[in-house]
Amino acid sequence: MHIAITGASSGIGASLARELASHGHDLTLVARREDRLAALARELEPRAVAVIPWDLSDVKRATGWLAAAEDRLGPIDVLVNNAGVQIVSPTAAVDPDEGDALFAVDLLAPLRLTRAVLPAMIARRSGTIVDIASMAALAPTPGMTHYNAAKAGLAAASESLRGELRGTGVHVVTVYPGIIDSTAMAQSAMQKFESSKLLASFPRGTEAELSRLVRVAIEKKHARVIYPRSGVLSRWFPGPTRWALDRFTPSLKALPS
DSSP: EEEESSSSSHHHHHHOOOOOOOHEEEEEEEEEEEEHHHHHHHHHSSEEEEEEETTSSSSTTTTTTTTHHHHHHSSEEEEEEEEOOOOOOOGGSSSSHHHHHHHHIIIIIHHHHHHHHHHHHHHHHEEEEEOOOOOOGTTTOOOOHHHHHHHHHHHHHHHHHHTTTTTTTTTEEEEEEOOESSSHHHHHHHHBOOOHHHHHHHHEOOOOHHHHHHHHHHTTOOEEEEEEEEHHHHOOOOOHHHHHHHHSSSOOOOOOO
């Protein structure tokens, strides 16, 4: 299959590329940092890998790379909407332009990309959309207002689209990663909160295991991936989850004066 992954230059995206390439899939890797994409492509040889440097924050141009990807490797069988940015900050201190840029990458670009590939997938009666949402969509964390809202929007769109496409041959996988310890995004976020025993006790996951679960979900048409598995409790018990987060989330560290 031809699988396109956005945000593929590092973190979960790069891990997904390694997992999927190791199981025989051809890849299009999309991200801003061409040097990192090229290095990853060399690592994945001899798989067919197309590298397309692209900035998804320009929403009106977010789909501009699709034609080149399909010219190189054929129709996209699986689109992985993985690219994302995060803001961890008191809401009153967030630069509005930075907040808008987050929404562009985390929510608006995935919706445009999905809309762009869907007609051909429906016509072929095959294809998969994978949306990398976040546990923040199920358990919004204080101090991450814009990220929570964007990931909740992506998750809601993803879950509803699966039902809409029932019977078309096109499948949707919604992915809810929790704390994936080795990613730069998770490490940066954790450093912005005051230390606490509760935070230290949160279950952690690995990029490799998350990537394996996503691959299996694509192959077996699972509806969603929640990882670490303890996150399932947040989906089934939103009330207690909200109560606990509101009362026990550690405070954000003071911003530099």
